Amino acid sequence: MTAGEIRATRRIVFSGLGALGVAAALAGCAGDDGDGGGSAGPKVAAGAELATTAEVPVGGGIVLTDEKVVLTQPTAGTFHAFTAVCTHQSLLVTSVEDGTIRCANHGSSYSASTGEVEGGPAPSALATVDITVDGDRILAA
Numbered sequence: 177m178t179a180g181e182i183r184a185t186r187r188i189v190f191s192g193l194g195a196l197g198v199a200a201a202l203a204g205c206a207g208d209d210g211d212g213g214g215s216a217g218p219k220v221a222a223g224a225e226l227a228t229t230a231e232v233p234v235g236g237g238i239v240l241t242d243e244k245v246v247l248t249q250p251t252a253g254t255f256h257a258f259t260a261v262c263t264h265q266s267l268l269v270t271s272v273e274d275g276t277i278r279c280a281n282h283g284s285s286y287s288a289s290t291g292e293v294e295g296g297p298a299p300s301a302l303a304t305v306d307i308t309v310d311g312d313r314i315l316a317a
């Protein structure tokens with residue numbers, strides 16, 4: 177499996193790929209059915225494996241829809257995690273590309289390094305999610 181591919185075996189992961197971003201946007205527009213785009217924050221237990229380092233593209237990232245976490249790797253070997261719940265209307269962000277986390281639902285964007293708002297209607301930054309990197313595994317802390 178190469179970085180950015182859909183890891184469908186355990187969960188649906190959206191990367192910065194265009195077609196997938198559209199799919200994610202559509203999913204985000206579907207509203208909150210209780211498990212996809214709601215306002216609840218990340219659902220991760222400490223120690224849970226979120227992804228492998230190889231699954232997170234350098235300069236981009238992946239959106240873990242089940243866990244409601246976005247993982248980024250702005251520069252090689254530096255990983256960050258944020259809530260994937262957009263601060264605008266609590267839908268899930270849709271992609272990460274070129275150092276930016278994007279929410280295609282209404283056009284908000286955030287820094288993939290800090291989670292700070294870069295544009296759009298989002299009123300505040302994405303909250304940080306604590307992670308640790310253990311070898312090639314990215315774990316919730």
Ligand code: FES
Nearest residue numbers: 262264265279282
């Ligand atoms: S919910 Fe993300 S921009 Fe509106």
